[in-house]
Amino acid sequence: MVISIHFATSFSKNFLLAYRYASKHSTFRKKSHNGRQGYQVELGKSPEDLIFLTEIWDLVKDDRNSQILADEQAVQRDSFELIIQCLRQCLKSSDRNIHCNGLTRDYIDHDGAIYFLPGCRFLVFDDFAVNDSGQRWYRYGTVDSEGVFYVDKSAISSAVEQLAKQNKCFYCPLLTWKDVQKQVQALPDSINAEEDSNWIHLSREGRIIGVTRKPSVSARGRADMDTSLTGQYADASKRKREEALTASSEGTNDIIEPVKMPKKISYHDVGGLREETRLLREAVELPLRYPELVQDLGIKPPKGVLLYGPPGCGKTLLAQAVAQEVQATFFSVKGPEFLSPMHGQSEKKLRELFAQAEKKAPSVIFFDEIDAFAFDRSRATATFEATLVAQFLSLMDGFDRRGQVVVIATTNRLDILDRALLRPGRFDYRIRVSLPQRIDREHILRLHTTKMPLDEKVDLPDLADKTKGYTGADLAALCAKAALIAVSRALGQDMNHWPSSLDKELTSRIKVTLEDFNDALQQVVPSTEDDEDDDLARAK
Structure with a gap:
């Protein structure tokens, strides 16, 4: 992908500064774009060109007469600003590849297993310790009657491209799509867990549904320490993790328990909010109380309801009341409770929460202050923040028992929520809880x-x-x-x-x-x- 900067001729101060700086580059030339006369530079992946790109960006990012191009296609400025910030961090790193994959030298595994790293820290498609979150390339495929897993490489390529566009890194000059395709094609065509010791079968209800990677020895420690107390402790910890994974896949893991409210809360305890109560009952109570009617009429009830408004206006009380009125299992979580500095722990809590809600349906999952973790990914300052939002979106899309599990969330910062949350199929209903009249x-x-x-x-x-x-x-x-x-x-x-x-x-x-x-x-x-x-x- 060739990154170019075109700036149309004008008499502005920004143009004169950009012209003076860009004229020093070897690719500087006069060229028109979309009928506008101007000048253009084309930048590669060398450290010199990356430094040049980050420096000239400061001159042209606020100039409306300039345009950033990727293979001659216009790129939005806010998206490219995020790429520039990441490039600056990359230039400070001692190893470009380690930075782009979000790794450190301590986490590089040498056990010979096949790993898939698309080449960007925002594209999490494997299970390195530091990136123990996101999607897995070995989840794309099918299993035959013999338990052999066949990898769907076209689906992997599409998923990588989609995730790159979601995380605003699609136009990064360091992300070479030809190299990504080579990595995809280098993946095995099939995986037989019975013959390959690096893999184990993933089962649900006694049926093989896929494969998962077997934890490696090098991820645990040195081989000569396996018989020590440290090695024995690691073995025990690994067995506990494998047991928890098996229990979770079979739906028997009760790590997250529903909330038992101390007293009966009814609609009569909610002061005012008559119209808000009516809308919430229409969206939540109807499908939970009369699931047969919803099915007979072919109605698609909402998966999520977002209550927004100033703090202290009764959003939480209203959610508790509707859950008790329909006698649904109530899971209440404060938004900040899901934030964890440990990689993958926040996403794990989310998965466990949704698994328990589906198991105990009909149920209501209530997120108070959802803006604490589901904020706009363009504002994310760390990789795990963006992957946590992506995990939440995938869980919202993955309900198997639609209408019997409803997500209710509250926020007083609607402006900072990720826009993907507000599209139909996720938070279908948005109810404004305003100051009482x-x-x-x-x-x-x-x-x-x-x-x-x-x-x-x-x-x-x-x-x-x-x-x-x-x-x-x-x-x-x-x-x-x-x-x-x-x-x-x-x-x-x-x-x-x-x-x-x-x-x-x-x-x-x-x-x-x-x-x-x-x-x-x-x-x-x-x-x-x-x-x-x-x-x-x-x-x-």
Whole structure:
């Protein structure tokens, strides 16, 4: 792939600087592109050309008259900016091949096994220790009745190309597609695990479905240490991993357990959110409660529902309520819980979660703060972040029991989510949970003051008028603060003289007054700016 930079003739400062710098290159020449006169340089893969590319990019990246070309095809600037950043890191590396494959010298295996490295750290297609995530080339193919696995090389080539486009590395000058094709063709045409000791069969429900690589001795340690205590410990660890892998493939691994909520949560516990509740029940409750009806009508229920809006508006409570109303198994996960510095651990947790949800269907998988790990891959600063998003997308696409497993996610940063998540077939429904309106605020206040001894002068409708911009969580905090002020007033200002225990006569005299709420309003302020809700509406 030939990378060229064309900059049209203009009188801008950027053009003059780029012209002066590009004229030093041996390929500099006058050339028109799309009918526009200008100049062009063609760059190869030598270190000198890569350095030249990263330096001239700083001059032309913000110039609208310039154009980056890959084999004379225009490339988007934001995509190529990511390539430039990776090239700069590559130039600082002592070994270009090690950098591009995301390896270190300590991880290079010398056991003679066949590995497939397409030549980019963002294309994870093998099971090196450092890249223990992503796809496997030996998952593409078929198994005959004798257990022989036949590799589908055309499917591997297509998968590599698709992943390269997704990860914005398709136009990298160091990624040579002829070399990738040579590597694909060098892979074995078939794998017989009975004859080749490097492979073992992958089974499910007693049926051979494929092959997987047998862990190598060199991945464990030196051969002369296999009889030592360290070697014995490694053997035991390997056996445990193999047992866990077998249990997971048969659907018997209960590593991730569903959440048992301490109390019954119903729709009546959700203050306001009437329209949001209706939309969520339509998307989730219908297919989970009446699966036969959905099947008879030929309806394709949504795989995922995304609740977005300012924090504290009841998104989590709404998801818990719908799960309990339909008596579905509820898996609740905070987004940051999946982030792990260990390679492959985050993706493993995701796979285990989805496997358990399908096993215990009907079930709801709830991701709170999904933006913590499913953000735009163009913003990823590490390889595992991009592969984690890719793993999540593949799991969303791979539901076998559609309609009986639903993913509900919440976010207050819709703008940073990966755009691939929002296409049909993944998060089909997007429901905006906005700040509560006046009638909703009154409803929320009544819910939180139901068991509270209110003074007769407390006017909840008037209090709802005064709390414009408050979220549901803010209103709950307001009621709690007013109650604490009332208790403090009844016990006295001097805390040193508070009684060791409370008698019924004292507690019966406690009333939460209008003055308590007015004092609480001075201390509990809205946690969300008014314009934040408008920003989320525009992001939609």
